[in-house]
């Protein structure tokens with residue numbers, strides 16, 4: 438058995454130990470304040486989509502929520518949303 442074939446079964450564990458949690462894809466739930474119509478929803482969605490590391494975004498007007506899948510910097514999400522004139526606070530996550 439070569440080094441690499443013996444190594445491979447453990448590669449996922451190794452990956453997880455080498456890379457901090459922020460690089461592993463997570464689903465985070467955000468409370469978004471200030472949205473009042475479909476244009477606001479679209480603006481928040483595209484702002485979050487522009488953040489590096491974001492793979493998928495779903496935004497709902499009522500209640501104001503965004504679900505983000507990917508491995509972005511949380512601070513970058515809040516900043517992107519705030520630049521559009523809304524506020525974002527992380528309220529939960531799942532791996």
Ligand SMILES: [Cu+2]
Pocket residue numbers: 472473474475476477478
């Ligand atoms: Cu609006």
